[in-house]
Amino acid sequence: MAAVADRxxxxxxxxALIDDDDELxxxxxxxxASEAKPLLDLEHLxxxxxxxxxxxxxxxxxxxFIRFAKAKRPDVGIVSLKRDVDEHCLRAALDAGANACCMxxxxxxxxxxAIRAVAEGATWLDPEVSRILLHPTPPPxxxxxxxxxxxxxxxxxILRLLTDGYTNEEIADRLTCAPATVKTHLLHLFxxxxxxxxxxxxxxALRGDLI
Numbered sequence: 001m002a003a004v005a006d007r008x009x010x011x012x013x014x015x016a017l018i019d020d021d022d023e024l025x026x027x028x029x030x031x032x033a034s035e036a037k038p039l040l041d042l043e044h045l046x047x048x049x050x051x052x053x054x055x056x057x058x059x060x061x062x063x064x065f066i067r068f069a070k071a072k073r074p075d076v077g078i079v080s081l082k083r084d085v086d087e088h089c090l091r092a093a094l095d096a097g098a099n100a101c102c103m104x105x106x107x108x109x110x111x112x113x114a115i116r117a118v119a120e121g122a123t124w125l126d127p128e129v130s131r132i133l134l135h136p137t138p139p140p141x142x143x144x145x146x147x148x149x150x151x152x153x154x155x156x157x158i159l160r161l162l163t164d165g166y167t168n169e170e171i172a173d174r175l176t177c178a179p180a181t182v183k184t185h186l187l188h189l190f191x192x193x194x195x196x197x198x199x200x201x202x203x204x205a206l207r208g209d210l211i
Contacts, residue, residue: 105211
């Protein structure tokens with residue numbers, strides 16, 4: 001299988017999660033659609049994880065790549081990973097030919113389930129994606145994920161953005177704070193999670209379903 005993600009942190013986290021599973025083998029990785037196209041020539045490729053922008057302008061890179069990949073290699077299953085809750089983009093990925101849709105924050109266990117299902121020729125939707133497609137309106141507060149006790153709301157938000165591959169500057173811009181403040185939060189997060197770098201923090205977040 002292969003992993004395609006435009007952000008280095010996201011790509012590194014995906015590769016680390018796959019490497020943890022003895023039944024999954026990474027055949028290659030890429031950071032863009034153009035870099036990923038040669039992967040389609042690999043003889044023993046069975047699944048591609050695609051974590052590319054689905055709604056960027058002027059081109060929807062992820063959608064275009066999924067459509068291109070399915071046209072060239074209909075035998076290869078595609079798992080589309082989406083960073084944000086966006087019903088339109090999720091439907092567009094499925095319409096383009098994706099065999100499975102997951103959120104970028106899908107836990108390690110569920111992502112492995114999706115990969116195996118697609119490798120066997122089946123389709124698979126992450127439960128969160130199914131809820132979005134079947135019930136587009138936000139779910140009631142009673143169904144929200146429980147708060148992780150040892151992480152503050154700001155820390156959880158920063159961890160989510162980090163896992164999505166945002167840089168310190170991009171996180172600071174989205175949260176309207178200084179990059180130095182983000183760096184301080186990250187140091188606290190790393191200490192609480194027992195990790196030393198961004199990729200390890202992202203992997204820990206996905207494994208523990210912390211976001």
